[in-house]
Amino acid sequence: MNYRLLFRAAGLAALAISLSSCSGNRDNGRDKGPPEAGFITVKPETVPLEVELSGRTTAYETSEVRPQVSGLVKARLFTEGSIVQAGQTLYQIDPSLYSAAVNEATANLANAEANREATQARANRYRPLAEIEAVAKQDYTDAAATAKQAAASVAQTRASLETARINLAFTRVPAPITGRIGRSLVTTGALVTSNQADPLTTIQRLDPIYVDIQQSSAELLALRRSLAPGGGGQRVPVRLKLEDNSEYPLEGRLEFAEAMVDPNTGTVTLRALFPNPSGILLPGMYVRARLAQATSQGAFLVPQQGLSRTPRGEATVMVVGADNKAVERKVTADRTIGDKWLVTSGIAAGDRLIVEGLGKIRPGQPVKPVPAGSPPASGKAPPGAAQGGSRPAARG
Known part of the structure; x- marks a missing residue:
């Protein structure tokens, strides 16, 4: 065997591999162009501003039943906890x-x-x-x-x-209103008088039912000042969250706001009216009420992935500039509406807001703007796109 020829062939093979590797490295180092930036075009909207406030339920009508003549109670003629009708006889006093x-x-x-x-x-x-x-x-x-x-x-x-x-x-004590009657506070044979302070029983009308909502006067003033004129309304829809965090199925409406502030708590009472046909709401229940007290005119709803915060807490977004360069802007975003930020200043109608590919983009860097949700430039379908055509994953 000619070892010299063998060594020469091995050297040529190593040189070829080395040249191929260097060529590949040069190819990989080539500039592939600016990164893609998935954008959305923002437009102003009229956005209802919701607040969530604590409150308690209150009966629509309450009547304490008292005797108007004196005598011994001969009979109780109602079932405790039932619905009684106005004029129905509740007690019979000895006549x-x-x-x-x-x-x-x-x-x-x-x-x-x-x-x-x-x-x-x-x-x-x-x-x-x-x-x-x-x-x-x-x-x-x-x-x-x-x-x-x-x-x-x-x-x-x-x-x-x-x-x-x-x-x-x-001597026949009637129900003054229609509603659900409570327990009887007297029994058969009890002596009642026409001027007694204690009621015989209490009737409450629970359908509809009031919800008294408490809001701090400072929050109410700040909210009204931040809104456009005419943005506030009194008769607005209200939704309830019950004590077990479940949603009350029926919608109520705001009736009025008291024209005074409680000096002890610094709050204003708002009263809402709710239908209660099933009797789910009972007087004294603690609830959370969500209501849109007003609307913000000309605001922008920005997806959460399109907004970031600086170490100082300032909100910023990235937009595509006129020369297709990424431009960072400071914006005002003090609250969320659902899964989006409410931006009230810092961007304008028609701005192309970058929401995809932000991890590869720096301010002032040229970008390739594409509508958000577009397939990647490689043309390869993202994983899962073949089954059911799911939306492509966000860039970056």
Whole structure:
């Protein structure tokens, strides 16, 4: 075997590999052009500004049931916790004394009417006799006065009878409003009085129901100052989040805001009205209310991936300049709306905001602008695009 020829062939092969490697390195080092920048064109919008505030539910109507006459409770005629109708009898108070008072007043009225008839007849007989001076005119005058007194007595006893009948009716204690009745605070056989302070029970109307919302006066002032004139509204939709973080299915509306600030808490009370047909909301429940108190005019909604913060907390975005160079801008973005930032200054309508490829882009660097979501320049479909045509992954 000729070892010299073998060594020579091995050397030529190594040289070829080395040359090929150097050529590849030069190819890889070539400039492939500016990086792609996926952009969106921003446009101003009218954005409702939502706030989430704490509140408590309050019954639409509340009535404390009290007796209007005194006596012993003979029966309770309702089921605790049920819905009662206005005028429905709730308690029966012993009517014996009041029934006797009606009978007495009826007899007094009959007596007064009989006396009126007798006195009126006497006055009628004396009148013609007085005219011919068969009797003294004073006798006729006395008879006529007695007849008028008897008529007045009839009216008086008739009023007494009406009072007795009203008191008898009050022995059946009615429901003053329609609503859900609470527990009974008295039992059968209890003595109740017409001027007692404690109620017999309480009725609450819960459909609809109020939600009293508390907002600090400072926040309310700051919000109103930051809005365009006419942006605020009082009758606006309100959504509720319950104590277990579930969403209340029905939407309410804001009724009014109190025109005063509570000096103890520094808050203003807003009252919203909600339908409550299923009785889910009960008085005293703690809730979180979301409402759009006003709207921001001419603001921009920017995807969160398109906005970054400096170490000092300043918000910045990257836009495509007129010469296709990346331009960094400081913006004002104080709040989020859903999954986007609300930008109120720093960008203008028509700006091309970079939201993809930001990891490879520096301010002042030339970029290749493409609409956000476009396939990469290589033309290769991103993983998963063949199944169902899912959206390409964001650049960078």
